[in-house]
Amino acid sequence: MSVIGSSIKRREDPALITGQGKYTDDLTLPGMTYATIVRSPHAHARIAGIDTSAAEGHPAVVAVYTGQDIKDSGVGGVVPVGWLLEDLKTPDHPILAIDTVRYVGDGVAVVITEDRYSGPDAAELVEVDYEPEDAVTDVLAAVADGAPQVHAEAPNNVAFNWRLGDGDIDAGFANAAHTAEVDLRNNRLIPHAIEPRACLASFDQTTGELTLRMTTQNPHVHRLLMSLASLNLPEHKMRIIAPEVGGGFGSKIHHYPDEAIASWCSMQLGRPVKWTATRSETNLTDAHGRDHASHAAIALDSGGKILALKVHTHANMGSYLSTFAPSIPTYLYGTLMSGQYDIPAIEVKTTGVFTHTTPVDAYRGAGRPEATFVVERLMDLAAGACGLDPVEIRRRNFVAADAFPYQTQVALAYDSGNYDAAMDKALELAGYDDLRADQARRREAGDSKLMGIGFSSFIEACGLAPSAVVGSLGAQAGLYESGKVRVHPTGSVTVYTGSSAHGQGHHTTFAQIVADRLQIDVDAVEVIHGDTGQVQFGMGTYGSRSAAVGGSAISVSLDKVVAKAKRIAAHLLEAPAEDIEFEGGEFRVKGVPAKSVAWSDVTVQAYLAHNYPEDLEPGLEETSFYDPSNFTYPFGTHICVVEIDSETGDVELARYVCVDDVGNVINPMIVEGQVHGGLAQGIGQALWENAVYDEGGQLITGTLLDYAVPRAHKLPSFETDRTVTPCPHNPLGVKGVGEAGSIASPAAVVNAVVDALSPHGVTHLDMPLTPEKIWRAIHRSS
Ligand code: MCN
Secondary structure, three states: OOOOOOOOOOOOHHHHHOOOOOEHHHOOOOOOEEEEEEEOOOOOEEEEEEEOHHHHOOOOEEEEEEHHHHHHOOOOOEOOOOEOOOOOOOOOOEOOOOOEEOOOOOEEEEEEEOOOOHHHHHHHOOEEEEEEOOOOOOOOHHHOOOOOOOOOOOHHHEEEEEEEEEOOHHHHHHOOOEEEEEEEEEEEEOOOOOOOOEEEEEEEOOOOEEEEEEOOOOHHHHHHHHHHHHOOOOHHHEEEEOOEOOOOOOOOOOOOHHHHHHHHHHHHHOOOEEEEOOHHHHHHHOOEEEEEEEEEEEEEOOOOOEEEEEEEEEEEEEOOOOOOHHHOOOOOOHHHOOOOEOOOOEEEEEEEEEOOOOOEOOOOOOOHHHHHHHHHHHHHHHHHHHOOOHHHHHHHHEOOHHHOOEEOOOOOEEOOOOHHHHHHHHHHHHOHHHHHHHHHHHHHOOOOEEEEEEEEEEEOOEOOOOHHHHHHHOEOOOOOEEEEEEEOOOOOEEEEEOOOOOOOOHHHHHHHHHHHHHOOOHHHEEEEOOEOOOOOOOOOOOOOOHHHHHHHHHHHHHHHHHHHHHHHHHHHHOOOHHHEEEEOOEEEEOOEEEEEEEHHHHHHHHHHOOOOOOOOOOOOEEEEEEOOOOOEOOEEEEEEEEEEEOOOOOEEEEEEEEEEEOEOOOOHHHHHHHHHHHHHHHHHHHHOOOOOEOOOOOEOOOOOOOOOOOOHHHOOOOEEEEOOOOOOOOOOOEOOOOOHHHHHHHHHHHHHHHHHHHHHOOOOOOOOOOHHHHHHHHHHHO
16 A cells, blocks of 8 residues: 555654653753843834833843844844835844834833743832823724824835736626626634744854744744844854744744843844744734725626625735735735636736734735635625526636636636545535525524524645745745655665645654655654754745645655665665566566665665765765745635524534545645634634724733633534645645645635525625624624
């Protein structure tokens, strides 16, 4: 049986579930100190002065620093942005605010103490003279006349205006038999990795080297961004290590001030400095997700075929541009606006808006859940306008299975797909006809439980790459991945990957790729990642790219290893290299099965080099930097069935059925786990989660008492299945899976709830679909 495709248990889990995993906060170093960051309680204020003397008098305090101290030290001290758009306003973001604070949580000073628990006490002694000013937090209010201004260099709070699309939009709407339009809000979310952000910076004043252990999804990118912009430290003098990382969901991609502050402090003091966020602090300062206000419209002919689609979105950027923020509501959003459909004319406009809130950036799905929400809500509204079943309107517009590669009107060219096949399988799994019959019966009988069925036929673009394309779009980095395969003399293997897992299971799946190819035991393969001192280079784990790009880099290196091993085997077998086959762990001469050498005979010879080809270097180790030719495009159809208590407005998820297509699958159990996790987060967005600011800019859902993350008992037992349409352009044929569930599910849930409420005349409701909102919608109509 092939190792690829088998549900091997996650090799990383025994240590983690028995409490043996070493996370950043578990680590201690001799002479370690603790950083506590003094944060602004105001959303917008001028800093008239900071008095640190009382704090400096606290017996446990080692030092207190302000933004001015950092500036005076001559380092950049700013947080860089890694993505540029034409017309983008990029105001300076100092790692500690100097004269103005722009969101609740903005850092103004740092207190270094000998012990952790004195930190917050001493921080309270720092006296900051704030002069509060008006704040604005809502994305539409921020662009209204007279709104408080976040940055002088961004008039009307506009960070950028962006447009994408092709085809004749005006003709599409002019010739339409049916149209539908809607105003949508995509609610603001707070990422909730189990482990809050943390770092431990250690500067060696004798060598001038900084070692920074931190919660990161992309250590090399953090090193690149931090070394010059924030710290004036060349990369070769900086080592970043990601110990165990307890989840990230995007929030640990970005460059935040805090890790740079701890590093700078360690450089001043010559002592290690640890900083660990509290849960409330992480909720205030980790980049939030989503927060869009969109107006969207669709035009159709009399047969329900789409003629045109247009959308204008205002995307909240928060107070400063976070690392990849400008790319999320543009390149990862507008480009997805064709969904699974053949649409002749599309126009997407996005206005990025500054507000006095926590910066907003990538969060699981990053742009694609927002796009799917727009497209799939429009499809249901279009079905209503045309008098068609939601399945029928989708089928009439699907890109046909024989039309791939398919060029959309919004830049992307889909690689492969079979959208009808996924829909067919989902309908069969759900028993769609019976569900509709049941719904009709219950409506007829006046059942107080309102039943609804919702669809989401989603597409996503992931496996983020290729470098030239993202470079031309404004990314200030390449998006390839590296993979080194080091074969040891005994035949076991260590793999060094630039991907940096934080829950995804790379220790297992990447080992499967190697074991499958070299026909060795999975346990003979070790996977190393997350350390700039050990791994050649890497772009990290996000955008569901690790299997498609990181896995492919390993696969290409394996090709090179096998090719070299064949040359060594050919020498041993006294045959030409072209005649050597590698099968069942043995090298054989084609047509002469008796003549063979084992894998370990070859690997040992690679290092002994006693009986060895003259023109070959000893050793067996290969590195590849794999840069794909396209994104990958997973897809699927999700069906949600809800039952709503018409007296309380409470939504029960009766069933959740999904068919995903992620190309070839390395580990079905891990893929299923990824789908489950994504679904929980997408359903959480649809029903419960919401980051709410009051008018003064206070985050009033900043703790787990107020911010409703999904609980296991609120979720149904998911019914999952797959179709398999391999990716045609990477060596493994894989597409990404890490975000699929979170991309598809918000639209499926909302479509189901709106379907349930349709007898009450409801055509749209914004997320989260709280019982109160639903109850009001029911009672408004009766
Ligand atoms: N895989 C597979 N077959 C495929 C595709 C993937 O077996 N056809 C496996 C991969 O080898 C990997 C896992 O599935 O072990 C996820 O792979 P992939 O889709 O490539 O995604 P990444 O590894 O790049 O992970 C990133 C993705 C993102 S963007 C978010 S956000 C997210 C997610 O993964 N955050 C997570 N899943 C998470 N899971 C956990 N536990 N914690 C997070 O923070």
